[in-house]
Amino acid sequence: MKFTFFGHASFLIETMGKKLLFDPFITPNELAKEIDVDAIKPDYILLSHGHADHVADVERIYENSEATIISTYEVVGWFGAKGLERGHPMNHGGAWDFDFGKVKLVNAVHSSSMPDGSYGGHPAGIVIKNEEGCFYYAGDTALTKDMELIGEEFNLDFSIMPVGDNFTMGVTDAMKAAKMVKCEKVIGVHFDTFPYVAIDKEASMAIASENNVRLTLPEIGQTLSL
Ligand code: NI
Numbered sequence: 001m002k003f004t005f006f007g008h009a010s011f012l013i014e015t016m017g018k019k020l021l022f023d024p025f026i027t028p029n030e031l032a033k034e035i036d037v038d039a040i041k042p043d044y045i046l047l048s049h050g051h052a053d054h055v056a057d058v059e060r061i062y063e064n065s066e067a068t069i070i071s072t073y074e075v076v077g078w079f080g081a082k083g084l085e086r087g088h089p090m091n092h093g094g095a096w097d098f099d100f101g102k103v104k105l106v107n108a109v110h111s112s113s114m115p116d117g118s119y120g121g122h123p124a125g126i127v128i129k130n131e132e133g134c135f136y137y138a139g140d141t142a143l144t145k146d147m148e149l150i151g152e153e154f155n156l157d158f159s160i161m162p163v164g165d166n167f168t169m170g171v172t173d174a175m176k177a178a179k180m181v182k183c184e185k186v187i188g189v190h191f192d193t194f195p196y197v198a199i200d201k202e203a204s205m206a207i208a209s210e211n212n213v214r215l216t217l218p219e220i221g222q223t224l225s226l
């Protein structure tokens with residue numbers, strides 16, 4: 001699998017010949033100016049929840065591509081009502097076999113409303129499993145004991161977790177989350193975009209190494225082979 005970081009909690013996973021875009025928030029992000037949003041043509045757009053810092057560029061990228069939106073019933077329904085009809089609604093605990101592998105929506109402890117303030121359902125984490133591997137994207141979440149269920153069910157190759165604190169887990173809780181999901185390879189996201197989520201990278205890496213977690217804090221535009 002290939003991971004490319006677009007800043008904040010937005011990234012592309014290339015797997016099984018498909019492009020999966022997660023939580024696109026690129027054009028409003030001052031730090032992501034170098035990313036050409038119109039060059040991103042995913043097969044699927046996966047959304048953890050409805051907050052603007054996760055869905056800002058959905059419409060633009062949808063119109064530029066043949067992408068199908070995968071998210072909760074409420075988020076897919078909100079985009080559907082705007083005319084973005086290629087959607088696959090799911091809900092927590094449910095799994096579905098797509099042409100790139102299995103998707104399971106799992107619990108996240110956070111909030112979710114759409115950019116216009118309407119109800120965004122419950123926020124989700126996303127687990128993807130296929131012949132190339134298995135990973136967990138935590139979305140925006142607090143540390144929660146429910147993460148142990150993910151470690152029990154799946155044999156994860158890597159996790160993508162928020163580490164910016166204030167709105168989500170900070171790095172210390174993300175280390176506990178890594179232990180709960182039984183995967184020491186963590187890519188940190190949701191940091192440095194705004195002053196509220198600014199982190200000390202060096203201190204964060206030190207906390208990770210004390211916890212025997214292999215933490216990566218990717219640069220915007222960076223691609224990792226996983
Ligand atoms: Ni959020």
Ligand code: MN
Pocket residue numbers: 009051053054140167190
């Ligand atoms: Mn967020």
